Amino acid sequence: MTKRALIAAVALTAVFTPQAGAVARGVDVADGQYRFNARLTSGPTQVCTGALIGAKWVAxxxxxxxxxxxxxxxxxxTxxxxAGGQRRRVVSYTGSDQADFAVAELDRPAEGITPLLVxxxxxxxxxxxxxVGWGxxxxxxxxxxxxxxxFVVDRVDEWVLGVRGWGPNPNTxxxxxxxxxxxxxxxxDGTAVLVSVENSGPLCPHSELETTSRVDPHAKWVGQLINKGATDR
Structure with a gap:
């Protein structure tokens, strides 16, 4: 896995043709819950969601x-x-060669927030x-x-998971x-473990299959990336 050039990322975007964005038919998150969440913005309109998986790394x-x-x-x-969040700049990213999955590097570590386990x-x-999502x-x-x-896991493929809405509604x-x-x-025990990241799906809300990228096939290189970043600081 290497830091991706813009041309490679654009090519992969064409393959996945993502349509997904916040959680339709979901519920509000209470203040202080799921603090590993990340709201990512670029340019005037693009909003994505991510999760802190290391002090300065976001999946x-x-x-x-x-x-x-x-x-x-x-x-x-939330x-x-x-309000109450920590603002950081995204300075680079490393992307998967097989799936719509990336790890973004922040300009400096987040403080006092427990990262999501991979x-x-x-x-x-x-x-x-x-x-959790900002869409x-x-x-x-x-x-x-x-x-x-x-959501309930419906299908497990080599690189992706298919999931369906489960609660609070079947069309969540x-x-x-x-x-x-x-x-x-x-x-x-209260531990949260990252399973996949959102890619694409039908227009929301819906009760059909949603496509998400598995993270377990990437766990080794993600761990190496995070550990190298900790050593470099």
Whole structure:
């Protein structure tokens, strides 16, 4: 895995043709919950979602990096004005050669926020995962408050997972600007483990299959990236 040039990212965007963005038919996230969330912006209109997986590393979708205008990440906020969050610049990214998955590097570490663990084992059909996202809620405007919903794993392919809405509604679904949003398993001990990131799906809200990129096939190089970054600081 290498830092991707703009031309490579644009080519991959054409392959995936993403349509996804906030969580439609989901629920508001309470203040202080899921502080590993990242709201990514570039240019005047592009909004994506991501998750802090290391002090200065954010997992997201590769197509979110395609513009070359890396922009800003706000970590740990629950409202779109960024209140209570930590603002950082995105300075580079490393992308997968096989899937719509990337890790963005921040200009400096986030402080006092526990990163989301990166899963290293494949999920199974029937597993329930949670998504948090900054996309649209089914209307025309991007969410003002972070949204969340639960999904059930329907299909496990080599590089992608297919998931369907599970709660609070069968048509809870990712929507525009949820791209890159983390799907994570919630363990009984309270630990959250990243399973996949949002790529694309039908127009929201919907109860059909949503396409997400598995992270476990990338766990080794992601771990090497994070550990190298910690050594470099």
């Amino acid at each position: 997201t979708a590769l197509h979110c990096m395609a513009s070359g205008e890396f922009g800003e990440a706000v970590i740990g906020a 409202t779109s004005d960024g 899963g290293s084992t494949a999920p199974k059909p029937g597993d329930v995962v949670r998504l 649209k809620t089914g209307g025309t405007e991007v969410a003002k408050r972070l949204q969340t919903g639960q 679904s990712a929507c525009a600007s949820d791209s890159g949003g983390p799907y994570f398993a919630e363990r009984p």
